[in-house]
Amino acid sequence: MIDDAIASEKRGLWGWTYVDARGIRDPAYKLADDWLFHIADQSLAYGRPVILDQLEALFPSGYPMTNAILYFGWYSDQPAGVLADPGFRFSPGAIAVHLHSFSAASVRTSERNWAGPLIHHAATATLGNVYEPYLAFTPTLDVFHDRLLRGMTFAESAYASLLPISWMTTCIGDPLYRPFGKSDQITETNPFAKFKELSQRSGGNPDQLIKDLLEQAKTNPLFFEFAGVVAENANRTEVALSSFTQARQSTHNHTDKLRAFIDEIALLLKLDRKQEMVSLIEKEESEFPEPSAHDILKFYKFQ
Numbered sequence: 001m002i003d004d005a006i007a008s009e010k011r012g013l014w015g016w017t018y019v020d021a022r023g024i025r026d027p028a029y030k031l032a033d034d035w036l037f038h039i040a041d042q043s044l045a046y047g048r049p050v051i052l053d054q055l056e057a058l059f060p061s062g063y064p065m066t067n068a069i070l071y072f073g074w075y076s077d078q079p080a081g082v083l084a085d086p087g088f089r090f091s092p093g094a095i096a097v098h099l100h101s102f103s104a105a106s107v108r109t110s111e112r113n114w115a116g117p118l119i120h121h122a123a124t125a126t127l128g129n130v131y132e133p134y135l136a137f138t139p140t141l142d143v144f145h146d147r148l149l150r151g152m153t154f155a156e157s158a159y160a161s162l163l164p165i166s167w168m169t170t171c172i173g174d175p176l177y178r179p180f181g182k183s184d185q186i187t188e189t190n191p192f193a194k195f196k197e198l199s200q201r202s203g204g205n206p207d208q209l210i211k212d213l214l215e216q217a218k219t220n221p222l223f224f225e226f227a228g229v230v231a232e233n234a235n236r237t238e239v240a241l242s243s244f245t246q247a248r249q250s251t252h253n254h255t256d257k258l259r260a261f262i263d264e265i266a267l268l269l270k271l272d273r274k275q276e277m278v279s280l281i282e283k284e285e286s287e288f289p290e291p292s293a294h295d296i297l298k299f300y301k302f303q
Contacts, residue, residue: 045204133169
């Protein structure tokens with residue numbers, strides 16, 4: 001954990017942010033979903049591409065959660081879905097938090113609660129609750145995320161997110177870890193760094209950013225997916241669907257192809273275009289013959 005933190009500070013932390021909301025409307029619990037939706041908005045505002053899931057269930061088993069540098073989700077008492085897959089690993093330096101009342105009831109375990117398993121799956125740092133904190137007194141996740149992206153340390157970001165201190169939250173990881181301390185110095189040439197550069201250049205104009213991303217997609221189809229994510233967040237739904245389709249059809253990376261397809265069908269489901277979604281799955285599922293992909297598509301098909 002310490003070695004990964006030091007190495008990530010030196011090379012920069014680049015990749016996807018994965019946010020697993022629930023689409024919940026009950027005012028007693030909507031607060032946590034609001035944090036997660038805000039995290040998705042913050043990520044794009046800071047030039048970090050984000051995958052936002054709004055279904056009640058967690059990201060399903062076999063989901064192509066690649067290049068995962070940040071993860072925020074809720075609400076399962078035990079690891080489930082892709083985060084319980086034996087072969088799943090976060091990117092080195094990743095910070096992952098799953099909100100649950102007893103997420104850190106036991107930390108020296110790779111299977112129970114959440115804090116231990118997240119570290120077992122290679123997260124470099126996490127937050128957890130040792131006992132029932134009540135939702136309002138659990139870490140305010142969007143504040144935690146915002147402070148990280150502003151360049152604060154893990155300890156500073158965690159401290160800022162806590163309304164009460166010395167309560168139920170424990171922090172696991174190097175307190176001095178600053179994953180985004182050099183976030184304004186873009187010297188990398190990978191697509192995630194390029195996304196941040198283009199985002200800054202666009203000045204917060206989503207249409208300009210989408211245009212620039214689609215131009216970059218001529219040489220790297222991952223930018224089609226980036227464009228789809230930005231377009232969906234900006235409610236440019238037809239542009240988003242078209243971009244996800246192009247991402248799926250253009251890439252030779254099978255994992256990226258599957259994730260782009262999931263982006264596409266998940267957006268159709270969110271738009272209540274379920275019959276269109278089902279027809280698309282039935283038309284294209286032969287492109288994904290492996291059992292894990294078949295199970296994922298079945299999962300969405302029967303939502």
